[in-house]
Amino acid sequence: MKRILIVEDDRAIAELERDYLEAAGFSVSWEADGTRGLDAIQGGAFDLVVVDLMLPGLSGFEVCRRVRETNDVPLLVVSALTSDLDKVKALGLGADDFVTKPFSPAELVARIQAHLARYDRLTRGGAPADTWTIRGLELNTTSRLVRRDGREITLTPREFDVLELFVTHPDRVFSKEEVFALVWKEQYGDTTTVTVHVRKIREKLGDDTSAPVFIKTVWGLGYRLDG
Numbered sequence: 001m002k003r004i005l006i007v008e009d010d011r012a013i014a015e016l017e018r019d020y021l022e023a024a025g026f027s028v029s030w031e032a033d034g035t036r037g038l039d040a041i042q043g044g045a046f047d048l049v050v051v052d053l054m055l056p057g058l059s060g061f062e063v064c065r066r067v068r069e070t071n072d073v074p075l076l077v078v079s080a081l082t083s084d085l086d087k088v089k090a091l092g093l094g095a096d097d098f099v100t101k102p103f104s105p106a107e108l109v110a111r112i113q114a115h116l117a118r119y120d121r122l123t124r125g126g127a128p129a130d131t132w133t134i135r136g137l138e139l140n141t142t143s144r145l146v147r148r149d150g151r152e153i154t155l156t157p158r159e160f161d162v163l164e165l166f167v168t169h170p171d172r173v174f175s176k177e178e179v180f181a182l183v184w185k186e187q188y189g190d191t192t193t194v195t196v197h198v199r200k201i202r203e204k205l206g207d208d209t210s211a212p213v214f215i216k217t218v219w220g221l222g223y224r225l226d227g
Contacts (some may be wrong), residue, residue, distance in 0.1 A: 005038030008052040020105040034058030053079040068094030088181040170227030
């Protein structure tokens with residue numbers, strides 16, 4: 001049975017998350033303080049952590065940062081903070097996904113199941129942990145090689161960084177502002193360069209720009225790569 005840790009100071013939200021997760025067959029523990037949550041995570045007993053950002057003790061941002069220094073456990077942020085800057089900061093500190101409150105409990109469970117399945121494939125399925133494979137698209141974060149159906153694709157360093165962001169965070173919508181901040185490491189700039197890079201990546205992958213298989217346009221929101 002997979003073990004989930006919830007780090008959340010709002011008892012009602014924590015109990016809602018726990019009830020849905022237990023109904024889905026998970027073993028669930030709860031900590032209401034960031035410091036105690038971090039101690040529990042570092043004990044190494046959990047398969048995935050759901051963490052709020054506004055916590056007593058250590059903030060969720062700090063929890064993510066410290067966990068990622070020593071641990072690759074999947075981290076899913078659930079927060080009332082909605083700005084792109086907060087999302088970019090959390091993802092940049094190592095969170096694997098970001099869910100905004102209020103949220104659908106069923107969707108939260110589905111995302112957790114998807115992250116656990118993906119983590120299992122990467123760490124226990126025989127594939128190297130630095131290799132990501134999605135429907136014939138293979139990306140290696142160490143060698144920085146990209147292949148589609150066995151054919152090597154030549155990308156510029158920045159194109160690789162953009163594709164890596166989507167491949168390593170499948171099923172997550174990124175706004176152009178988030179992509180720019182995470183890849184270019186700048187909070188403000190001309191986001192049309194993101195559009196240009198996505199178009200070039202699609203062309204090099206041989207993707208149909210009118211109906212792309214990989215990086216899809218989510219109108220009014222940004223881009224998403226389906227896992």
